[in-house]
Amino acid sequence: GENVEQHPSTLSVQEGDSAVIKCTYSDSASNYFPWYKQELGKGPQLIIDIRSNVGEKKDQRIAVTLNKTAKHFSLHITETQPEDSAVYFCAAKRGTSYGKLTFGQGTILTVHP
Amino acid sequence: DGGITQSPKYLFRKEGQNVTLSCEQNLNHDAMYWYRQDPGQGLRLIYYSQIVNDFQKGDIAEGYSVSREKKESFPLTVTSAQKNPTAFYLCASSTRDLGANVLTFGAGSRLTVL
Numbered sequence: 001g002e003n004v005e006q007h008p009s010t011l012s013v014q015e016g017d018s019a020v021i022k023c024t025y026s027d028s029a030s031n032y033f034p035w036y037k038q039e040l041g042k043g044p045q046l047i048i049d050i051r052s053n054v055g056e057k058k059d060q061r062i063a064v065t066l067n068k069t070a071k072h073f074s075l076h077i078t079e080t081q082p083e084d085s086a087v088y089f090c091a092a093k094r095g096t097s098y099g100k101l102t103f104g105q106g107t108i109l110t111v112h113p
Numbered sequence: 114d115g116g117i118t119q120s121p122k123y124l125f126r127k128e129g130q131n132v133t134l135s136c137e138q139n140l141n142h143d144a145m146y147w148y149r150q151d152p153g154q155g156l157r158l159i160y161y162s163q164i165v166n167d168f169q170k171g172d173i174a175e176g177y178s179v180s181r182e183k184k185e186s187f188p189l190t191v192t193s194a195q196k197n198p199t200a201f202y203l204c205a206s207s208t209r210d211l212g213a214n215v216l217t218f219g220a221g222s223r224l225t226v227l
Binding site: 001009032034036041043045089105106 | 148158
């Protein structure tokens with residue numbers, strides 16, 4: 001089955017700095033890669049996703065890049081703000097599989113004012 | 114407002130007891146999922162259901178059971194056979210799509226075994 005590795009497990013930055021979280025996946029048939037943000041006491045929420053036919057996608061301060069050859073994808077947050085502090089999860093899914101997302105281990109991001 | 118409701122938010126159980134976690138959605142989603150969250154291990158899939166009266170084991174189904182008698186409801190029973198049940202449990206739902214699957218999560222239920 002699919003295996004998703006996520007690094008780092010914790011990340012601490014100063015407000016205004018950039019943050020990068022990286023994930024690698026094992027199943028070359030995976031073609032959908034979402035990122036979820038989980039705030040304290042809440043369930044995860046989708047913040048951005050990318051499909052395998054695209055190399056990069058941006059949404060304001062958030063971007064995701066995908067390298068299919070190397071089987072890794074990354075989340076980039078620019079101009080970080082304290083409200084970006086949360087746990088971030090990457091995930092991967094095969095196109096032949098209904099809804100069966102495999103998640104990474106999570107990254108605790110702390111943005112210091 | 115549409116969403117997913119999980120109850121109870123906190124639950125305490127003695128060893129040897131079964132407990133059932135409730136999950137209800139009003140999003141008209143066909144698919145529903147149960148994930149377990151442990152520190153440092155991410156979200157692991159317990160069971161999922163793509164349609165009513167059908168469900169599939171996920172990666173860590175041992176010691177758990179589910180039912181899907183109604184589209185809106187997908188309760189999870191943590192049985193006494195589950196060796197380490199203390200965890201945070203998340204229910205989610207989505208449309209039934211081979212492509213992008215946007216999961217909508219509930220706020221979670223925290224189970225503690227005393």
